Amino acid sequence: TRTINLKNRPTGKPGLEDFDFTSSEVPELKEGELLLKTEYVSVDPYLRGRMSDAPSYIEPFEVGKPIVSGMIAEVIESKDPAFSKGDHVSGMLEWKETQVAKANGLMKVDPDKAPLSAYLGILGMTGLTAYLGLTEIGKPKEGETLVVSGAAGAVGSVVGQIGKILGLRVVGIAGTDEKVEMLKSEFGFDAGINYNTTQNMTQAIANACPDGVDVYFDNVGGEISEAVLFNINKFSRTVNCGAISVYNNTELPKSISVQPFLVKKSSLMQGFVIFDFVEKHPAGVKQLTQWLNEDKLTYTETIREGFDNIPQAFLDLFEGKNKGKMVVKL
Ligand code: NDP
Numbered sequence: 001t002r003t004i005n006l007k008n009r010p011t012g013k014p015g016l017e018d019f020d021f022t023s024s025e026v027p028e029l030k031e032g033e034l035l036l037k038t039e040y041v042s043v044d045p046y047l048r049g050r051m052s053d054a055p056s057y058i059e060p061f062e063v064g065k066p067i068v069s070g071m072i073a074e075v076i077e078s079k080d081p082a083f084s085k086g087d088h089v090s091g092m093l094e095w096k097e098t099q100v101a102k103a104n105g106l107m108k109v110d111p112d113k114a115p116l117s118a119y120l121g122i123l124g125m126t127g128l129t130a131y132l133g134l135t136e137i138g139k140p141k142e143g144e145t146l147v148v149s150g151a152a153g154a155v156g157s158v159v160g161q162i163g164k165i166l167g168l169r170v171v172g173i174a175g176t177d178e179k180v181e182m183l184k185s186e187f188g189f190d191a192g193i194n195y196n197t198t199q200n201m202t203q204a205i206a207n208a209c210p211d212g213v214d215v216y217f218d219n220v221g222g223e224i225s226e227a228v229l230f231n232i233n234k235f236s237r238t239v240n241c242g243a244i245s246v247y248n249n250t251e252l253p254k255s256i257s258v259q260p261f262l263v264k265k266s267s268l269m270q271g272f273v274i275f276d277f278v279e280k281h282p283a284g285v286k287q288l289t290q291w292l293n294e295d296k297l298t299y300t301e302t303i304r305e306g307f308d309n310i311p312q313a314f315l316d317l318f319e320g321k322n323k324g325k326m327v328v329k330l
Contacts, residue, residue, distance in 0.1 A: 121325030130158035142167035150219025152179035201227035300324030
């Protein structure tokens with residue numbers, strides 16, 4: 001079977017040269033293990049962090065070892081009583097076509113309840129990140145204004161829709177006119193801003209948010225976020241979910257000019273990782289499922305095909321080539 005390994009720790013922007021493909025025999029199955037055939041692979045911006053060895057909340061990948069991410073796989077053979085041949089499972093698995101994995105830590109997913117890829121997005125990590133980040137930290141209230149950066153992505157597109165369900169005015173920031181149009185027509189955002197074609201982002205946000213910004217859900221960091229923060233209201237809340245605009249920087253920005261403004265506005269900023277809310281995940285999935293079933297929530301995916309294309313799909317996240325959740329189907 002084939003495996004994709006980390007070949008080098010990239011400095012700056014990663015490339016295809018940082019991955020390599022190897023082949024090996026699939027080992028014998030032991031008690032408590034499953035033989036799995038990969039069906040869907042999640043590619044996520046946070047994997048960039050794991051390619052580096054800078055200290056983080058999660059272990060770095062080892063050079064020469066497989067990349068690991070959220071995946072959906074079919075059980076081909078089981079030596080665990082809780083799983084049977086033909087089941088589909090979700091979990092953190094290695095980028096391999098076929099693999100043996102411990103059953104412990106994998107979760108059964110039901111293809112009759114939702115398309116399998118949805119368990120990596122709307123009903124998985126990114127859906128939960130959107131829901132729990134917004135509600136637990138953003139504490140949105142009806143009638144307030146919510147701004148979302150990275151709005152057309154997996155997390156952002158869900159954050160905006162939940163904002164609408166909860167009765168907020170929602171403004172999204174994304175990288176193309178087509179994405180901005182999609183925010184409004186498919187996801188019900190009230191307004192959108194293309195950061196690539198807008199000269200003065202601070203002014204554009206002021207125009208789109210006549211009552212100021214009460215909640216900022218930040219997926220991108222950097223200059224876009226500074227522009228949003230210059231428009232925040234008294235007692236506003238910023239959810240620091242991600243900072244993709246700086247993940248490939250070799251040096252971080254030295255000062256944050258907006259800080260004195262945060263003081264004046266008694267504004268709260270809090271980062272989080274989705275594991276902080278682990279005990280709330282089941283209730284989160286339940287809520288997201290209910291909204292999907294009631295047609296209050298919808299989602300989009302960018303599905304690439306083929307094992308060989310996993311690294312490119314990952315790299316394309318940094319070029320904004322996805323709409324909604326990026327997954328690779330094998
Ligand atoms: P997305 O689906 O949003 O994909 C990434 C998107 O980021 C691209 O489509 C692109 O859209 C945008 N982007 C890329 N480069 C830049 C840039 N330089 N400036 C501005 N935007 C850029 O990914 P996810 O939804 O999976 O993740 C979104 C964010 O949430 C990431 O920062 C991620 O690390 C974070 N995250 C955090 C979690 C947590 O537990 N805290 C969990 C999951 C995700 P565009 O065309 O608009 O530029």
